[in-house]
Amino acid sequence: MGLLSDPNRRQALINLLTRLNAPICGMPVDWLVKTMQARGLEVFTQSFSRTLPFPDENTERYVVKGTNVYGILRAPRAPRTEALVLSAPCTPGDNNNQAVGLLLGLAHYFRNQVYWAKDIIFLVNEHDLIGMQAWLEGYHHTNVTGMDWSPLQGRGGSIQAALSLELSSDVVTSLDIVLEGLNGQLPNLDLANLFYAFCQKIGVLCTIQGKLQRNDWDSASGYNHAVQTMMLMVMKQASGRPWGDHGLFLRYHIEAATVKGVNSFRHYKTDATTIGRLLEGMYRKLNNLLERLHQSYFFYLLPSLSHFVSIGYYMPAFGLLAVILLLRALDLWVQLSAQPSRTEDGVAGTEQSNPGVLSVLTPLVISHLTGAALYMLPVRFQEVAVEHFPVSETEAVVLTAIAVYTAGLALPHNTHRYPDMGWRVLKLVALLYLAVLLGCTAVINFSLGFILALTLVPAAAYVTPHVPKALSAFFLVALSPACTLLFSVFFFQELQEMPVSFQDGWLLYLSVIAQGMLDHYLYGSLVFPLVALLVYPCWLLFWNILFWK
Structure with a gap:
């Protein structure tokens, strides 16, 4: 396949890699510039600087x-x-x-070929995601x-696709695609299919989530393996962080x-x-594209590289959870509409005695002010x-x-003017609020929306002021966003077959919180x-309902 199948060219590439793979300490900018220029490329540099909102202790x-x-x-x-x-x-x-x-080495090899119909940009970025x-x-x-970054002096055409290469060792036993x-954005499924097809053709072991594909797909152990692989993808997607340099390209609609x-x-x-033959084949295929990758799915889950679960199969599961909220809200609406109220002359006067949305404005405002404090205060008050x-x-x-x-x-706040009907109005508003919130989240990031729905929907449907306070409070806290994140940390470690103790898990939990804030900023x-x-403010509304007096 391609000219790299020529033994002489393969040996030339090996010799080139041997010369280029000298130990690198830091970013050898001058050496990289000279080496790329010697390969016949138009070479440019870009300097950048970034002050983090708080120190990143991981790096x-x-x-x-x-x-x-x-x-x-x-x-050409x-x-x-x-x-x-x-x-x-x-x-x-x-x-x-x-x-x-x-x-x-690939830059030197590609330079000698005449079939390229697209510019090819070879990028060496410093400080991983920040440089990218x-x-x-x-x-x-x-x-x-x-x-802060300096303007680019050289540009190619509109970027159609990109691959980021990471080799953790000079000995490679398999290739993992991230x-x-x-x-939670994903590239078009055709890009993963292209990688898998060339791995199969060349005979390279390929994995996803670090797991090899099993042949006994229909067995119980094969099914369990596929579920673990898919759940790893769900957990990573729900985190919202880019799991490689490629993750930032997706913001610009680049596969x-x-x-x-x-x-x-x-x-x-x-x-x-x-590996060079694999990359050559993929880039030659991408080079032949007349339009962007769009024929396959953008919303999917992968239990393996040869099987996928499309949005048409997993979205109904989320829809069933959302229906619970709507049915519960409809039940409350019927209860509010059915309660009679009388004025002094015996004529029904629901408009005067039934609480409206304004009656629950206080808990709504205070809950969202607490959420705003959670968003702004940690970074602003660190000093x-x-x-x-x-x-x-x-x-x-x-x-x-x-x-x-x-x-x-x-800070549970309630309205004493309507002791019995006020909490029903508040819960009706909170249920509709949660349904819309989860629906919008699932459209953007299905995995995050589904995990939140699994924890928040049971709590939202169950909580009332009349349930046992202590047990219900424990139940509600256990299903809160913070505890959901804590459980997810331990569950993720179990899926990776690297279980941790509670102390190590707690430290990892604190690290995940800090990393989530850094990823945002x-x-x-x-x-x-x-x-x-x-x-969090939406969850606080249900907390207020539990302690409604």
Whole structure:
């Protein structure tokens, strides 16, 4: 397949990779520029800087400064209106040296071919997602995150598709494809099908979610394996974070995925030449596209690379949960309409005695003000917390968020004017509010909407002021957004077959909260503002109903 099937060219590529895969400490900008220029590319650089809202303790960085290096291979057979991107993040140390070397080797090989109808951009980005965000904003003349970056001096055509390459070791036993992007976006299913087809053709082991496909699909163990794989995808998609550099391309309607080389110590080994053949085949297929990938699904779940669950199969499950809210709201509406009320002359006067929406305005306003405090106070008051308590900035942000969240539980507000009917009006409003909120969330990010529906719908349907307070309060707290996140952390670790103790799980839980906030401020993830400004206030309404007097 292709010219890389020639043994002489394969040996030349191996020799080139051997020379290029020298240990890299930091970002060798000058070396990358000279190497790309020697390969016949138009080479440009972009500098960027970003001050994080609070330090990222996972990567130990606060002020990030870096440089992206990219080279453009101009299409010799087309008007250069479209482009493809191949990127490799350059991380400190030698974690991804093999990917950078393979990228440069492919740039040299692609340069000698004449069949390219699209520009091909070879990008080496520093500081992983932050560098990729700076480059994409510069390429598309947008600045949605407030990052400082220098304008790009060179551009290709409109980007049609992109692949990000990550090789964690010089020994690769399988290739894993990562699809989950920012806010749960997914590339067109044809991109995953293309990867799987070439892996099958070349004979490369391919995985998704780090799991190999089983042949006993119809057996109980095969079904359990498929469910675990699909649930891993659901959990990752629900997080709303980009799980690779490709995740930021999806915001610009660019079909993208990350290909990871995995060393799982299997007996099967894959060399760099085979990976190069795979990428060559994929880019030649993408090069032949006359239009963007759109023929297949954009909403799907993958139990394996050869099977998928389309939106037509999984959306009815969410619809059944949403119907519960609507039926419960209809029941309350009938109860409110059926209650008689009399004036002094014995004539019905429902307009005077029945509570309206204004009667529940107080709990609505206070709940949303609490949500606004949860969204704004943690980052704004981190310096004050650090001055008065022996904690770091990151710990101050997370602990402040937990404190505000907990303080909201102590603020049940109700309207005493209508002791019996007021809570029914409030619950009617809350049920409709929750139904609309979950419906809109499921359209944007099905996995997040489904997980929230699984926990919030039972609580919303059950809670009334007349149920046992202590047991119901425990039940309601256990199904709150914070506890749902805590349970999800442990469940995700179990799915990955890496269970943790409660102490380690709690530390991981705090880290996930901090990472969710950083993803929002750095890349525009919507999960944190959605939970803080909408989901949490909606849950507080049901908490108020439980303690209605």
